[in-house]
Structures are given as C-alpha cells and as structure tokens.
Amino acid sequence: MSLMATSATRSSVFTFESTVHSSHVLRCLDEQRRRDTMCDVTVVVEGQSFRAHRAILASCSEYLMHRISSFSQHGAVVTLPKEVTVAGFEPLLKFAYTSKLLFEKHNVLEIRNSASILGFNDLDKACFDFLLPKFFSSSKSPAPVPRKTCCKKICKRRLSKGDGAIDSGDVLLFEKEVKPVADSPTQQEVTGSRVESQKAAGALTPSADGPNERFTVAIQCPKYRKFQLACGKETCVPEKSLNNPVITTVIKNDCERPANSPFISTAQSKGRAEEPWKTEPHDKKKGDGRGGEVDPKERQRKWNKKEKEMETEEDISPTDGVRVVPSGRSALPDDRSSGLMLHRCPMAEFGECPAITRTPGHKRPSMDGAGGQRESAAPASGRTHPKAEDQVEAEQNRPGHEVQTIQETGSNQWVKNSGERSAVEGDVSEHLAKQLGFSQHFQDPEAGRSSDGGGSAKVQDTSLEWLKYHNLSSTSTGCPFYQELDQSKCSWKGVEVSEGEGADQSGVSSPNSGDDGDSGTETEGDSESYTRERARQVQLPFSVEWIVDLNRNDFQQLLKQQVFTQEQLEFVHDMRRRSKNRLAAQRCRKRKLECINDLQCEINKLKTEREKLMMERSHLSQLRMKTCHSVSALCQKVCNEAKLQPDQLQAFAQYTSSDCPLSSLFPHIDSLVSQPDFLLKPHASLSACFGHLDMYTASEEAPSSSRTDTVKGDGQRSTLSAHSAHVHATKESF
DNA sequence: TGAAATTGTCATCAG
DNA sequence: CTCTGATGACAATTT
Numbered sequence: 001m002s003l004m005a006t007s008a009t010r011s012s013v014f015t016f017e018s019t020v021h022s023s024h025v026l027r028c029l030d031e032q033r034r035r036d037t038m039c040d041v042t043v044v045v046e047g048q049s050f051r052a053h054r055a056i057l058a059s060c061s062e063y064l065m066h067r068i069s070s071f072s073q074h075g076a077v078v079t080l081p082k083e084v085t086v087a088g089f090e091p092l093l094k095f096a097y098t099s100k101l102l103f104e105k106h107n108v109l110e111i112r113n114s115a116s117i118l119g120f121n122d123l124d125k126a127c128f129d130f131l132l133p134k135f136f137s138s139s140k141s142p143a144p145v146p147r148k149t150c151c152k153k154i155c156k157r158r159l160s161k162g163d164g165a166i167d168s169g170d171v172l173l174f175e176k177e178v179k180p181v182a183d184s185p186t187q188q189e190v191t192g193s194r195v196e197s198q199k200a201a202g203a204l205t206p207s208a209d210g211p212n213e214r215f216t217v218a219i220q221c222p223k224y225r226k227f228q229l230a231c232g233k234e235t236c237v238p239e240k241s242l243n244n245p246v247i248t249t250v251i252k253n254d255c256e257r258p259a260n261s262p263f264i265s266t267a268q269s270k271g272r273a274e275e276p277w278k279t280e281p282h283d284k285k286k287g288d289g290r291g292g293e294v295d296p297k298e299r300q301r302k303w304n305k306k307e308k309e310m311e312t313e314e315d316i317s318p319t320d321g322v323r324v325v326p327s328g329r330s331a332l333p334d335d336r337s338s339g340l341m342l343h344r345c346p347m348a349e350f351g352e353c354p355a356i357t358r359t360p361g362h363k364r365p366s367m368d369g370a371g372g373q374r375e376s377a378a379p380a381s382g383r384t385h386p387k388a389e390d391q392v393e394a395e396q397n398r399p400g401h402e403v404q405t406i407q408e409t410g411s412n413q414w415v416k417n418s419g420e421r422s423a424v425e426g427d428v429s430e431h432l433a434k435q436l437g438f439s440q441h442f443q444d445p446e447a448g449r450s451s452d453g454g455g456s457a458k459v460q461d462t463s464l465e466w467l468k469y470h471n472l473s474s475t476s477t478g479c480p481f482y483q484e485l486d487q488s489k490c491s492w493k494g495v496e497v498s499e500g501e502g503a504d505q506s507g508v509s510s511p512n513s514g515d516d517g518d519s520g521t522e523t524e525g526d527s528e529s530y531t532r533e534r535a536r537q538v539q540l541p542f543s544v545e546w547i548v549d550l551n552r553n554d555f556q557q558l559l560k561q562q563v564f565t566q567e568q569l570e571f572v573h574d575m576r577r578r579s580k581n582r583l584a585a586q587r588c589r590k591r592k593l594e595c596i597n598d599l600q601c602e603i604n605k606l607k608t609e610r611e612k613l614m615m616e617r618s619h620l621s622q623l624r625m626k627t628c629h630s631v632s633a634l635c636q637k638v639c640n641e642a643k644l645q646p647d648q649l650q651a652f653a654q655y656t657s658s659d660c661p662l663s664s665l666f667p668h669i670d671s672l673v674s675q676p677d678f679l680l681k682p683h684a685s686l687s688a689c690f691g692h693l694d695m696y697t698a699s700e701e702a703p704s705s706s707r708t709d710t711v712k713g714d715g716q717r718s719t720l721s722a723h724s725a726h727v728h729a730t731k732e733s734f
Numbered sequence: 735t736g737a738a739a740t741t742g743t744c745a746t747c748a749g
Numbered sequence: 750c751t752c753t754g755a756t757g758a759c760a761a762t763t764t
Contacts, residue, residue: 552752577753582742584754589741591755 023099029056030097041068044079045089052093060096062119081117088114095120547572548579 032038032053039051043064054076058065067078080089088110095101103111550558555576564572635652638644644652
C-alpha cells in the first residue's frame with residue numbers, strides 16, 4: 001500500500017492505495033464462483049456448464065463481453081463456439097478469477113486457441129508468444145506463433161543515428177511500443193509506451209495519471225538532455241524524483257528486483273545498453289591514467305556482434321526485461337508434468353513481491369544447489385507474497401509438487417509447478433539464469449553444460465553465503481524498490497563495466513557479456529590491459545552493482561566475512577570507488593547545472609522586475625509631466641491674470657503641490673539647477689530664477705535667498721526649498 | 735572534420 | 750587512519 005500525494009493540487013490530498021484490495025476482491029469472486037453464489041451467467045462449453053460472473057468474464061474476454069452485454073437478466077446462458085474446448089476454457093476461467101494460468105504442454109495449444117477466440121488478450125501475447133516457441137521449438141510447431149519484431153534493431157538504428165533520447169529505458173519501452181502484435185499491455189507498459197512515444201515526439205505532455213507526472217518534462221534541447229531531465233529543466237523537481245524519465249521508467253520496469261539483490265538485473269543491463277560497447281573495461285593506466293585505449297569502433301563492432309547473438313534469446317521473451325525463472329532441479333525424477341503456471345502479478349504489489357519465493361508447505365528441492373540459493377534469496381527480497389502463497393497453495397498443493405514463485409520483470413510471475421526439469425524448463429531456467437547472472441549455478445551438469453564444476457559450486461556457495469549475510473544485516477528500507485529508486489538516480493554505466501568484467505571473468509553470463517565466441521576476440525584485443533587482465537582473474541559471485549550498493553558497514557562486514565583474493569579485493573575496491581565517484585561526479589554536475597539554472601532563473605526574474613519597474617517609471621513620468629503641464633498652464637494663467645502680489649505669490653507657492661515641480665511653473669529652473677554652482681549657491685540661482693518674484697518681495701521681505709533656506713518653526717523646509725530639492729533629486733535620479 | 739557537449743576517472747581536500 | 754562525498758581537471762567519447 002502506498003500513500004501518494006497528488007501533486008496536481010497544492011492542498012494535501014492523499015490517496016490511499018491498497019495493494020491487496022484487488023487480489024482480495026478477486027479471491028472473493030473466485031470463492032463465489034466456486035460456491036455458485038451471485039453467479040449470473042452460465043457458459044456452456046462442449047456441453048459442460050460453467051457458472052461465473054458476467055462482469056468478470058466481460059472484463060477478461062472481448063468475445064464474452066460482446067456476448068454477455070446483450071443479456072439483461074440473470075441466468076443468461078452463453079454457449080461458446082465449438083472451437084473452444086473445455087480443456088482450453090477452464091484454465092482461462094480460472095485465470096480470470098486468479099490471475100494465474102495453469103497449463104501443461106498437452107493443453108497449451110487449446111488454451112491458446114481458446115484465449116485467442118475469446119479475446120483473452122492479457123494472455124495471448126504475454127504468455128503464448130513466449131511459451132509456444134519453447135514448447136515446440138524442437139519439432140515443427142503445429143501452431144507457429146508470429147514472433148514479435150525485434151525492435152532492438154530499430155533502437156539500434158536510433159542509437160546509430162545519434163538519437164540520444166533513446167537510452168536505457170527507451171530500448172525496453174520502445175520495443176514494447178513497436179510490437180507488431182496487438183498486445184494487451186499492463187498499465188505499466190501502456191504508460192511507458194505512451195511516454196516513450198511522446199518522448200520520441202520531442203515533448204512529454206502532462207498525463208492525467210497523476211503518478212506519471214514525473215514524465216511531464218519537455219525536452220527542449222538535445223544537449224544536456226540528461227541533466228535537463230534530471231533537473232527538470234527550469235522546473236526542478238525534488239531530489240527524490242530527479243530521475244530522468246527514462247531511468248524512472250526503467251526502474252518501474254525493474255522495480256521488482258530487490259534493491260539489494262546481487263543478481264544482475266536484466267532490465268538494467270539491457271537498459272544500459274545505449275552504448276554498451278562503451279562499457280568494455282578500460283585500461284586503467286594508460287600513460288595519463290585514463291581509460292579508453294580500446295578503439296571505440298572496435299568496441300561497438302564487438303557489441304553489435306554480441307547483441308546480434310543475444311537477439312535470439314531475447315526474442316523469446318514475452319515481455320522485455322523478462323526474467324525467466326530457473327525451475328531448479330526437482331527431486332521427483334518421474335514427474336512428467338513440466339507444468340507451468342503464469343501468474344500475473346499486479347503492479348501495485350511490486351513492493352511486496354519477492355524476487356524469488358518458495359511457497360510454504362511445499363517440498364524443498366533435494367539438491368542444495370540452485371534451490372538452496374534461491375531459498376536464501378527469498379528473504380533478501382522481503383516478504384513472501386501472501387496472495388501468491390495462498391493461491392498457489394490452494395490450487396497447487398498437490399503431493400510431489402514443488403511450487404516456486406519467482407518474480408518476473410514484466411509484472412508477471414512464473415510459478416514453476418514441480419517436476420523434473422524438462423527441455424522447456426531447461427530453456428526457461430537457463431534464460432533466467434543468464435538474466436540473473438547465475439547461469440553457471442543453474443546449469444544442468446547432466447546435460448554436460450557445467451564447465452567448471454567445483455568452481456561453480458564455490459561461487460554458488462559464496463553467493464549463498466552472501467545472500468544469507470545480506471539478508472541478516474541488510475539495512476535497507478522496508479520497501480527495497482524505493483531504495484532502488486533512490487539509488488538509481490544515476491545511470492550505472494560504470495557498474496555495467498564492472499558487471500561485464502565481473503561476469504565475464506567469473507564465467508557468469510550476463511546479457512551483455514557475450515560469453516561465447518566473442519570472448520576470444522575480447523581476450524585478444526584487451527589482453528594487454530592490466531585492468532582487464534586483473535579483472536579476468538577476479539571471480540565475483542555477485543554483481544558489482546550490488547557491492548556498490550552496500551553501505552559502509554555492510555561492505556566492511558562483507559570484507560570480513562568473505563575471503564577474497566587479492567585480485568578480487570582490488571577489483572571490488574576499485575570498482576566500488578570508481579562507481580561511487582562516478583555517482584558523485586554526476587551529482588556534482590547535476591548540482592552545478594541546478595545552480596546555473598537557479599542563477600539563470602534569478603537573472604530572468606530580476607530582469608523581468610527591472611523591466612516592470614522601468615515601464616512603471618515611464619508611465620508615472622508621463623503622468624507627472626502631463627499633470628505638471630496642466631498645472632503649469634493653470635498657474636501661469638492665474639499669475640498673469642490675477643496679478644498677484646508678492647505675498648500672494650508666496651502663499652500661492654506654498655500651496656503648490658509637490659507633484660508639480662517648479663520646473664513646470666517656471667521652466668527656467670531646469671537650466672538653473674543644471675548650473676555647476678547651483679549646489680553651492682542655490683540661493684543665488686533661485687534668486688535669479690525667481691527674480692520676478694523677488695521684485696514683489698524685495699521691498700517688504702527678506703531676500704529670497706534667506707527665504708529658501710528658511711526653516712519653519714516645525715522644522716519643515718519651505719515649499720520652494722522643497723521643490724528645488726525635489727527637482728534636483730529628480731534630475732539626479734534620471 | 736572540428737567544436738561542443740557528455741561522461742568517466744583521478745587527484746585532492748574536507749568532514 | 751580510513752572512508753566517503755564533493756569538486757576541479759583531464760581525457761575519451763559522443764553529438
């Protein structure tokens with residue numbers, strides 16, 4: 001559950017979102033269906049009746065929605081076409097009420113066919129496009145499934161064209177976006193695709209989705225794109241949400257991975273594939289001590305080769321960034337089922353979805369290899385998903401069936417349902433293992449794929465040990481994904497370097513490592529590099545990213561508890577130092593840019609204020625001049641026509657408003673006040689100016705010079721004096 | 735092809 | 750003393 005402040009409004013409006021509500025409702029509905037309560041529709045398939053709720057069916061099946069919508073009364077009966085079989089429909093019905101699809105090889109085609117007819121789009125592409133080729137890849141597939149277009153080519157084209165807008169997350173999302181098949185994406189996918197498409201168009205518009213408002217960043221300048229995105233250009237966003245939209249999206253896709261999981265994140269690895277060749281290990285010491293001795297084109301060529309080789313594997317993924325789950329080795333040699341169950345995990349429950357969980361009450365694998373490791377990994381990621389437990393337990397708690405719920409990136413959960421590992425499972429396991437960076441540990445020695453035997457076991461043991469260690473000492477927050485968000489403010493290219501190095505050296509396959517064929521070329525090209533040579537000697541049982549993520553205490557404990565070789569120590573320290581420094585540099589640059597932006601905003605603000613004041617002054621000046629002209633004309637008229645006496649003139653001057661300076665009444669005063677000696681001898685100047693007045697006053701009163709400086713009893717200067725000062729001040733101010 | 739921008743890394747300092 | 754973060758500087762790389 002989460003509390004989200006709807007930032008659209010200034011007032012503190014919060015939204016309470018329960019992550020268990022939807023599953024609870026679904027479970028209750030399933031219970032009602034089982035008890036045939038409140039069911040309002042009967043579906044007839046091959047003469048067999050299934051009771052259900054119209055709303056549920058209509059929401060899951062386009063076909064049924066159209067059929068059912070015509071009924072208005074309870075007790076409606078829908079007879080499905082004969083192409084839909086019971087074997088195909090029943091799992092779909094359960095899926096509608098449980099989000100989980102249980103199928104086996106013998107009925108997967110029927111299910112798929114029924115799903116296709118009934119319009120179970122959630123399943124169609126996400127599940128069958130992935131599974132069917134695996135099921136029937138060895139033989140000629142009776143139902144060839146169109147493989148999705150590999151959009152990586154498109155992405156690569158975009159990359160090669162220098163479209164920097166595509167980076168890590170873009171690849172993933174763009175692949176979704178350009179899927180030729182009409183997928184039924186999850187909300188997450190929809191959001192990502194929309195964002196990416198908008199982003200590709202050059203600007204992101206505010207979405208009404210609230211939480212997605214972080215994507216409302218208008219990309220204005222292709223340069224500094226990352227920093228613009230990070231800083232929100234002119235509208236800086238809070239620190240915690242400074243991720244650029246791409247990264248954010250990737251995190252959303254990858255947020256299921258526990259923050260502290262030492263497994264190499266496929267999504268992240270793929271996400272960092274914008275210039276993967278760049279991540280090839282550098283020569284640490286090359287004269288000036290900087291890396292980059294490898295020809296970049298050569299790197300790119302190598303990477304393209306790797307990527308091409310990886311495409312086959314990646315094509316089978318139903319969702320990008322999918323993590324295929326190793327089924328592990330079963331203690332049941334005669335289990336033939338090799339059943340798989342697709343479990344759709346609500347996005348809202350990511351925070352509680354463990355990366356790998358074992359359903360309680362189920363048999364533990366006899367072998368301690370992969371099984372033990374996975375078991376140890378479970379607590380590292382947090383709590384076990386209650387819903388998955390309940391439902392799996394309720395439906396799959398059959399003797400001899402071992403159920404493992406393993407989280408998949410694409411918001412699905414693959415629940416392996418027991419059994420000896422079949423070829424499909426093997427593929428799935430291998431795929432997942434590669435995704436996780438632990439392929440070595442899941443390789444089936446019986447298949448002759450295990451290469452180093454004891455070395456692998458050692459690596460595995462260390463991984464287990466460290467996983468246990470980290471489970472116990474982890475200081476991570478309750479929701480590891482939030483931590484992931486925090487720590488993912490910056491990209492992990494450098495980590496990828498280390499990952500690639502570590503993975504390559506340790507024999508652990510990572511999606512980018514290209515551990516076959518290409519390694520020879522890499523060895524030849526980079527064998528002279530001290531760092532690379534050292535890295536080749538390092539065998540790390542976990543990703544460097546995970547090491548970097550550790551806090552100081554955890555890292556110290558890691559060093560104490562784990563026996564590292566000198567090379568490993570150097571490598572770990574070096575990578576940790578460089579990774580942290582890289583992040584620090586990124587933070588530093590981001591702060592710089594923020595500072596520059598702030599200063600620019602301040603400058604703009606001051607400029608605007610100055611313009612405003614200037615206009616106001618100009619306007620007031622015009623008003624003043626206009627008024628003064630009017631007053632001047634009026635006064636002159638009065639003076640000329642009334643023939644005032646000197647004392648009357650003085651009295652008149654006293655009533656002259658300060659709004660109308662003397663310059664208006666007596667134009668000559670401007671020339672007077674501009675004289676150099678005006679400040680020194682204002683009396684004389686004013687006397688000259690007011691000579692015609694003095695003519696009236698000289699006979700009866702003191703000279704005007706004395707009058708101008710006369711201070712009245714109350715301390716106020718005379719009006720004339722004030723006026724002259726005002727004029728002077730005005731002239732100076734202008 | 736050159737300039738500008740970006741990014742990783744190192745050295746150094748301060749806490 | 751060690752570790753970590755910040756930051757200037759440099760170089761490689763990308764745009």
